[in-house]
Amino acid sequence: MPVPNRNGLKITQLDVKDVRFPTSLEGHGSDALHTDPNYSCAYVTITTENGKQGFGLTFTCGRGTEVIVLIIRSLKRFVVDKNAADIYADFAGFWRTITNDSQMRWIGPEKGAIHLAVAAIINSLWDLWARLENKPLWRLLVDMEPEELVSTIDFRYITDVITKEEATQLLKEKRAGKDDRVEYLIKNGYPAYTTQVGWMGYSDELVNELCKKYLSLGFTYFKVKVGRNFEDDYRRCSAVRKAIGPNNYLMVDANQAWSVDEAIEWMKKLSPLKIKWIEEPTSPDDVLGHATIAKALAPYDIGVATGEMCANRVMFKQFLQSGGMQYCQIDSARIGGINEILSVYLMAEKLNVKVCPHAGGVGLCEMVQHLQFWDYASLSGTAQGRLIEYVDQQHEHFCDPCVVENAKYLAPKMPGYSTQFLPGTVEKFAYPNGSEWQRMFKEGIMPLPDEAELVNA
Structure with a gap:
């Protein structure tokens, strides 16, 4: 192009x-x-x-x-x-x-x-x-030749994990079947999870009402905020688990509230509720702390998700190398825009870590859908075990708001990054x-x- x-x-x-x-x-x-x-x-x-x-x-x-x-x-x-x-x-x-x-x-x-x-x-x-x-931005990225897309990325500081040549080769290897994957996305969309049921300031009655609402909308993945008081967390998470049933998925997010030891002990106590991941259990800069938590929680089948406040591709590199994240949560506005985000996707693909973007704030859902659609079509080639966060707020203010039906993001059609x-x-x-x-x-x-x-x- x-x-x-x-x-x-x-x-x-x-x-x-x-x-x-x-x-x-x-x-x-x-x-x-x-x-x-x-x-x-x-x-x-x-x-x-x-x-x-x-x-x-x-x-x-x-x-x-x-x-x-x-x-x-x-x-x-x-x-x-x-x-x-x-x-x-x-x-x-x-x-x-x-x-x-x-x-x-x-x-x-x-x-x-x-x-x-x-x-x-x-x-x-x-x-x-x-x-x-x-x-639409995702089609712009998908339609780029591997060399052209890679040329937008600054590889300084990350060549010990991936070089321009390796990145180009990764993309070339995934060209087979790309058109079919694009058609699949257009027809079927991309799976989403909701955080809308789990804000800490919500009443128990509202949480229960929202669980019923999002179950009726086809959602099977639900996330709840935790980290202030264990008894309150256990009560709220238990209520959500009861509302969504034993076969749907429950994730929790501490938003950096704990020390490393606190995170491990707190999550062990929550583990009977079948938690898929703990998000941001400790300081977003503590790479080795996250790795320690991930190792301690692996026997409980609880993964660690983080990245929404990860500062740059260098920090992501260390999280990915150390085993400190099983779910890589890029944020469309936290690091330096699409150029740097692409480098994180490429490192995650090479190191076999699933990308599940953070979204929910103003315009984040609108933007990350484009990135994840590109990843499915051009890089990872799969949505298996991958999700886009969905929060139902502020979409009405955009010319091209994200559209989620049956718990799936539908492919954006309008030109641009859906940010107007x-x-x-x-x-x-x-x-x-x-x-x-x-x-x-x-x-x-x-x-x-x-x-x-x-x-x-």
Whole structure:
């Protein structure tokens, strides 16, 4: 697939908005550590001189989004006045440039707030590319020749696990049957699990009601938040197990609440409930701690899932090498956009670890479906034991929302990365001046922003 023609593709504008939704009001998204999240994002729009646009975002939980917005503005100089076709012609080189500025890399490097900002920009560039080709992002990736796709990836720091040549060969080996797999995805979709039943802030009555709802929608995999109080966890997980029956699957997520020893003991006590995996049992940076937990829980047939807050491909490399994850949970906005995410998929495939993406926050379900569809068609060739997380929130704000039927993601059809907000969403929910936020401040429903949060007002 050739790079788009350069004519008219000079990027003339990069705009970024702080967009927040008041999910804390009803306990949506609540877990052991994130007790009152307002699901939010830094929302990027890039515009070329011929009027083409790309949309990208990075997920946040409310406060702190203003920091990501400021960093994105600091990174504009790497994008504005560049020709998009030139970026795509050397995408790996561009990615290294925007992540490797000799001064700004000090506040990373390739991690934390600066990497979240990079992800939003990179996601907008991929969205633009897919729109230029008039394809959904997953088809853009599937239709690339192995050499072309691999050329978008910066392999620095990971060649001890996989090289460009090995990655290219992996993709070439999976070309047989690719068209059939694409047709299968279009016809059948991709399996999903739900976290919607398991938020920690939900009442027992609501959890039971939601279990019935999602069972009726065809779901067989359910995830519950744990980690604050064992007796409460056991009661809540037991209620979900009873509601979903003995033959469906139950996963739990501690969101980094425990020490290594705590995680092992807590999960041993929960093991009679037939737990498929424990997600983020301890610090997201503790590679060896996760490996210790995984080894201790293997006799109980409990796997370890992690990755939603894994900082970059180097950390993923170590998790994959050490046995610290049996389920690799890439996040579409945590590390540096699609380029870096592709490298994680390739390492996971070589090391035989299943990828089950993290999703649920603003736009995450919309984005990760594209990545997992590409993986099925072009790399792993299977959905066996693999799932996409599904949370039924904020989809109504997108022009191309994900569609889940009978517990399966249906293949996106519209061009792009499914990241464009509907007209009016930004005007209502931009923080702090959007009309909905102004109304909630006036009525005392939400607290007024603090001084730091007013920086982008």
